Amino acid sequence: MLGGAGEEGFGLALRWAIAGHQVFVGSRSTDRAVEAAKTITQTAGRPVRVSGVSNENAVAQADIVVVTVPFAALIETLRTLKPKFRSGQILVNVSVPLETSIGGRATRTVGVWAGSAGELAATVVPNTVGVVTAFNNVSAELLKDPSKPVDCDVFVCSNDENAKKIVLDLVKGIAGARGFDAGGLENSRTIEQITALLVSLNIRYKVKSAGLRVTGISPVS
Numbered sequence: 001m002l003g004g005a006g007e008e009g010f011g012l013a014l015r016w017a018i019a020g021h022q023v024f025v026g027s028r029s030t031d032r033a034v035e036a037a038k039t040i041t042q043t044a045g046r047p048v049r050v051s052g053v054s055n056e057n058a059v060a061q062a063d064i065v066v067v068t069v070p071f072a073a074l075i076e077t078l079r080t081l082k083p084k085f086r087s088g089q090i091l092v093n094v095s096v097p098l099e100t101s102i103g104g105r106a107t108r109t110v111g112v113w114a115g116s117a118g119e120l121a122a123t124v125v126p127n128t129v130g131v132v133t134a135f136n137n138v139s140a141e142l143l144k145d146p147s148k149p150v151d152c153d154v155f156v157c158s159n160d161e162n163a164k165k166i167v168l169d170l171v172k173g174i175a176g177a178r179g180f181d182a183g184g185l186e187n188s189r190t191i192e193q194i195t196a197l198l199v200s201l202n203i204r205y206k207v208k209s210a211g212l213r214v215t216g217i218s219p220v221s
Contacts, residue, residue, distance in 0.1 A: 001025050002055050002067040002077060005032040008094060009068035011143025012135060012174075014040045017048040018146055019173030024051050026058025033058075043146065059084040064166065066092040066135075070100075071110075071117055078124040087128035090163045092170075093121040093188075094135045096195040107200040109193055118157070118188030130163030132156060133188035134170075136195050138177065141208040149176025152211030153219065155191045157182040168220045178219035 003009040004025035017023045017040050025040070027033035034052030041048055059065050059081050069077050074095045085091075095117045099108045114120040118133035125131065134156040142150045154171045156179055158164040164181060171179030182191060194212065201210040 001062075002058060002065060002081070003027070003069035003073075004052075004058070005029070005036040006068055006070075007140040007144065008135075008138075009066070010036055010040070011140045012066060012068065012094075012138075013050065014043055014146060015143055015150070015174045016170070017041075017050045018044050020049075021170075021173060022049040024053050024058040024062050026053055026055040028055060030054045043144075055081055056084055059089075062089070064090045064092060064170070066094060067121065068094045071095045071097045074117060074121065075124060078121060082125060085126050085129050087126070088130075089128075090130045090132060090160075090166060091121060091125055092132045092134050092167055093118045095121075096136050096192045098196060098199070107196055107203065109196050115186060116188035116192050118185055118192070122159075122185060130158060130160035131185060132158040132160070132163050132167045133182075133185060133191055134167050134179075136188075136191050137198055137212055138174075139198075139209040139211055142211070143174070146175075150174050150211075151176050151209075151213070153178045153180055153214050155180055155182035155187075155194075157185055157187040157191065159185045178214075180214055180217075180219055 005027040037052035122131040168179040198210045
């Protein structure tokens with residue numbers, strides 16, 4: 001989990017640790033990562049498999065690497081860690097190019113030359129790594145409270161069908177969440193725009209947990 005000491009990364013790490021997955025919480029500061037891992041164990045209320053490590057060690061040890069760093073740090077983070085990636089790994093990009101990355105508003109996204117943050121991530125890591133966009137629209141506020149189900153659907157898109165299936169299975173480890181196959185990686189462009197809309201709704205309605213539910217079709221089983 002790159003950026004695992006941040007709110008979104010912490011919430012995802014917590015949920016997956018509770019679900020029984022082994023989680024490596026990564027951070028530029030190992031001390032912050034260790035502290036986050038301790039807090040996850042305390043919040044879970046029972047023994048879980050979670051370790052606080054450097055970002056480099058997180059990539060070296062994990063089969064699925066989830067990046068939740070702010071968009072402004074996305075390229076630098078992935079370029080620095082590129083030598084640590086292994087063939088067959090999966091990278092899940094959760095970062096969204098909100099205007100806050102350039103001092104703007106969180107209710108808008110900035111243009112990305114690659115089309116989206118997900119597609120941009122795919123240009124940085126080795127082409128033997130399966131890149132997936134997912135969890136961009138899930139509230140960190142809900143993720144951090146394991147006593148509540150995450151009342152939100154998760155759109156998962158990738159050009160790597162096997163990677164997509166594996167990440168859809170990860171969604172099942174988050175109580176209340178449902179995963180939907182959202183097609184190829186280019187659909188990251190739409191998914192990331194939805195995040196800005198949800199931020200706008202949070203502000204308008206003075207909440208912190210706006211999410212989406214799909215009707216009329218069943219989620220991936």
